[in-house]
Amino acid sequence: MERIRIFVTGGTFDKEYNELTGELFFKATHVDDMLKLGRCRLPVEIETLMMIDSLQMTAADRGRILERCATAAESRIVITHGTDTVAETAAVLGRKLSAKTIVLTGAMVPYKFGSSDGMFNLGTALAFVQTLPPGVYVAMNGQYFPWNGVRKNRKLGVFERIR
Amino acid sequence: MERIRIFVTGGTFDKEYNELTGELFFKATHVDDMLKLGRCRLPVEIETLMMIDSLQMTAADRGRILERCATAAESRIVITHGTDTVAETAAVLGRKLSAKTIVLTGAMVPYKFGSSDGMFNLGTALAFVQTLPPGVYVAMNGQYFPWNGVRKNRKLGVFERIR
Amino acid sequence: MERIRIFVTGGTFDKEYNELTGELFFKATHVDDMLKLGRCRLPVEIETLMMIDSLQMTAADRGRILERCATAAESRIVITHGTDTVAETAAVLGRKLSAKTIVLTGAMVPYKFGSSDGMFNLGTALAFVQTLPPGVYVAMNGQYFPWNGVRKNRKLGVFERIR
Amino acid sequence: MERIRIFVTGGTFDKEYNELTGELFFKATHVDDMLKLGRCRLPVEIETLMMIDSLQMTAADRGRILERCATAAESRIVITHGTDTVAETAAVLGRKLSAKTIVLTGAMVPYKFGSSDGMFNLGTALAFVQTLPPGVYVAMNGQYFPWNGVRKNRKLGVFERIR
Numbered sequence: 212m213e214r215i216r217i218f219v220t221g222g223t224f225d226k227e228y229n230e231l232t233g234e235l236f237f238k239a240t241h242v243d244d245m246l247k248l249g250r251c252r253l254p255v256e257i258e259t260l261m262m263i264d265s266l267q268m269t270a271a272d273r274g275r276i277l278e279r280c281a282t283a284a285e286s287r288i289v290i291t292h293g294t295d296t297v298a299e300t301a302a303v304l305g306r307k308l309s310a311k312t313i314v315l316t317g318a319m320v321p322y323k324f325g326s327s328d329g330m331f332n333l334g335t336a337l338a339f340v341q342t343l344p345p346g347v348y349v350a351m352n353g354q355y356f357p358w359n360g361v362r363k364n365r366k367l368g369v370f371e372r373i374r
Numbered sequence: 375m376e377r378i379r380i381f382v383t384g385g386t387f388d389k390e391y392n393e394l395t396g397e398l399f400f401k402a403t404h405v406d407d408m409l410k411l412g413r414c415r416l417p418v419e420i421e422t423l424m425m426i427d428s429l430q431m432t433a434a435d436r437g438r439i440l441e442r443c444a445t446a447a448e449s450r451i452v453i454t455h456g457t458d459t460v461a462e463t464a465a466v467l468g469r470k471l472s473a474k475t476i477v478l479t480g481a482m483v484p485y486k487f488g489s490s491d492g493m494f495n496l497g498t499a500l501a502f503v504q505t506l507p508p509g510v511y512v513a514m515n516g517q518y519f520p521w522n523g524v525r526k527n528r529k530l531g532v533f534e535r536i537r
Numbered sequence: 538m539e540r541i542r543i544f545v546t547g548g549t550f551d552k553e554y555n556e557l558t559g560e561l562f563f564k565a566t567h568v569d570d571m572l573k574l575g576r577c578r579l580p581v582e583i584e585t586l587m588m589i590d591s592l593q594m595t596a597a598d599r600g601r602i603l604e605r606c607a608t609a610a611e612s613r614i615v616i617t618h619g620t621d622t623v624a625e626t627a628a629v630l631g632r633k634l635s636a637k638t639i640v641l642t643g644a645m646v647p648y649k650f651g652s653s654d655g656m657f658n659l660g661t662a663l664a665f666v667q668t669l670p671p672g673v674y675v676a677m678n679g680q681y682f683p684w685n686g687v688r689k690n691r692k693l694g695v696f697e698r699i700r
Numbered sequence: 701m702e703r704i705r706i707f708v709t710g711g712t713f714d715k716e717y718n719e720l721t722g723e724l725f726f727k728a729t730h731v732d733d734m735l736k737l738g739r740c741r742l743p744v745e746i747e748t749l750m751m752i753d754s755l756q757m758t759a760a761d762r763g764r765i766l767e768r769c770a771t772a773a774e775s776r777i778v779i780t781h782g783t784d785t786v787a788e789t790a791a792v793l794g795r796k797l798s799a800k801t802i803v804l805t806g807a808m809v810p811y812k813f814g815s816s817d818g819m820f821n822l823g824t825a826l827a828f829v830q831t832l833p834p835g836v837y838v839a840m841n842g843q844y845f846p847w848n849g850v851r852k853n854r855k856l857g858v859f860e861r862i863r
Binding site: 245328336338341342350354 | 375412414415416482489493496502506531533
């Protein structure tokens with residue numbers, strides 16, 4: 212089986228509750244714990260690129276994600292990302308990369324908060340990355356969207372196909 | 375988007391703890407709750423065929439699942455199933471059905487028990503059913519297996535490719 | 538068995554995660570759900586006085602809590618409260634009320650977030666209110682503190698006895 | 701603060717799900733994890749006496765619990781116990797010991813199963829043991845019962861006062 216690379220960039224997925232300040236913050240990624248919980252047996256390599264809220268993500272950050280996707284040895288890549296700007300990052304990647312299958316996913320509720328969609332989304336992303344043809348996609352709400360046909364409806368908190 | 379049919383047959387997935395007897399039992403399926411938790415927006419139709427431990431599943435039960443897969447209007451079908459005999463049911467379906475994409479999945483730990491792989495597996499199954507070519511598959515451990523190339527390793531509690 | 542009154546004032550206890558904004562907010566109290574989960578069979582009457590972060594609590598709010606404690610028919614009262622100023626509210630009550638057993642409690646992590654101390658604290662508060670002599674107390678960290686001998690150590694996130 | 705001894709005897713409290721066999725079993729106690737989750741800062745000493753279903757508990761087992769309660773240095777003792785025969789063990793202790801405050805508690809649902817009453821019950825037991833006069837008690841459903849005035853209503857799954 213071909214190895215899958217997972218790039219971690221932060222996002223709601225990995226947020227935790229700081230009980231001293233009452234604020235949300237990032238510590239380390241939970242993706243490895245989530246894969247253990249899912250009894251996942253895929254060969255994966257997890258690499259944390261950054262741990263930020265996607266509203267804070269800069270063009271330089273996106274450039275770094277693009278560069279790592281391009282240079283990674285793997286041709287199948289999952290990226291965990293904040294949902295607010297995941298479509299923007301997907302577009303940056305989609306315009307430049309066409310030889311690899313890249314699936315971006317995120318969560319509406321932190322994994323640690325009990326009622327998270329994270330496990331479900333990570334499952335769909337890892338399945339889509341194994342089966343979709345080369346291209347850049349966003350996996351949310353059980354669906355996959357091509358990078359140039361998706362937006363987040365922030366009012367409803369769901370992803371929609373455009374065009 | 376094409377509608378996906380989900381057939382529920384029971385299995386660990388849907389087991390609950392009876393606090394009066396200390397035993398595990400079946401009440402109703404949790405698949406709809408799980409889809410809500412996953413913020414799933416796929417058009418699905420959930421149909422409970424039976425609620426049994428897969429070690430109790432008879433040839434007649436498998437015949438009924440086969441018949442419902444054959445007659446269902448949908449060409450993409452997910453089946454939740456106990457893991458102990460899911461490969462056996464997959465084989466019954468695989469020998470007869472080739473025009474539909476059918477993905478069987480299950481869980482090692484009940485959804486209600488907190489540490490379940492159910493959300494992850496349901497995510498992978500729903501993604502695989504949208505993207506795999508017609509055929510019958512088992513989705514477990516983040517992977518998909520063709521019906522004639524899978525067995526459960528009961529000692530390790532994982533699924534393995536055979537042949 | 539004597540009825541216990543539970544006054545809800547908000548606090549971390551009852552905070553929820555708003556998945557559209559990524560912020561914490563108050564909806565309704567979870568105290569009734571928590572009592573159900575605890576299989577609690579005490580006769581209780583739950584009354585929501587306010588739903589606020591205790592850092593926002595004004596002298597008028599504390600006056601209202603004091604007034605409701607004084608006029609309530611019950612002589613045993615539990616108050617759920619944000620931890621940041623729970624000692625301050627306890628002092629307001631303690632200086633005026635001496636004929637009732639009043640136990641204030643809270644949580645460091647919201648009940649809904651999985652890793653909450655809320656269930657444990659609510660359990661201790663309901664036990665202390667049944668067994669302690671009249672007076673005003675704070676129940677946190679498994680302990681009870683008299684109103685005039687407690688402070689929150691915000692650096693460590695724990696309560697300490699003073700004097 | 702006086703140190704509290706916690707004797708672990710097993711019971712539903714500490715049961716886990718064996719995902720290879722689908723059966724419930726005992727591994728190690730979760731009481732220390734539960735105290736951490738409750739941010740408990742009481743000085744406690746946890747000692748596992750046995751890890752059994754209380755329906756399997758023999759007179760010899762009860763004799764051992766009695767002996768350890770009698771010889772322990774602490775005068776305040778909490779015992780975690782299966783609910784089915786907790787009243788029987790309480791009676792064995794109650795007839796012999798009158799100088800210490802001993803509180804037995806349990807859970808209807810395993811701590812690991814998400815919907816457990818364990819955290820709540822442990823909270824009440826630790827509070828009661830600090831505040832009740834010497835004697836032997838059962839703490840369940842938010843209440844405390846003297847050892848000679850309690851029975852489990854197995855039909856309803858709750859504890860009742862008798863006499």
